[in-house]
Amino acid sequence: MSDANGAAVARVALDGEMTIYRAADLKATVLDALRKTRVLELDLSGVTELDTAGLQVLMLAKQTAHAGQRELRLVKHSPAVLEIFDMLDLGAFFGDALLMHA
Numbered sequence: 001m002s003d004a005n006g007a008a009v010a011r012v013a014l015d016g017e018m019t020i021y022r023a024a025d026l027k028a029t030v031l032d033a034l035r036k037t038r039v040l041e042l043d044l045s046g047v048t049e050l051d052t053a054g055l056q057v058l059m060l061a062k063q064t065a066h067a068g069q070r071e072l073r074l075v076k077h078s079p080a081v082l083e084i085f086d087m088l089d090l091g092a093f094f095g096d097a098l099l100m101h102a
Helices: 022-037 052-065 081-088
Strands: 010-020 039-050 071-075
Touching: 010 022, 010 052, 022 039, 022 052, 039 052, 039 081, 052 071
Parallel strands: 010 039, 039 071
Antiparallel strands: none
16 A cells, blocks of 8 residues: 555554553554554544553653654554543644544
8 A cells, every 4th residue: 555645555453452551562662663654544443442551562662753754643443542632632742533432
């Protein structure tokens, strides 16, 4: 897949719980995928729970992408992700379009 500028876009779908119990594995998965591409999309549609550890993984990935002049896009935010982003007002931090579910 490529974006409007012709850059290759890799997509990784995350599913299940993004919690302290999986944070180390998720961190390794996301950072490894980020190292392999200039543009990475994280599909969050399958995320059923997000706690502070999972949120820290997403924030670290965003900061790592920025520091490495790469792009990280969060897409298809699940209701669990939207709830946390809304509660903590994180939409601007991540800078991705948030589609609010009815």
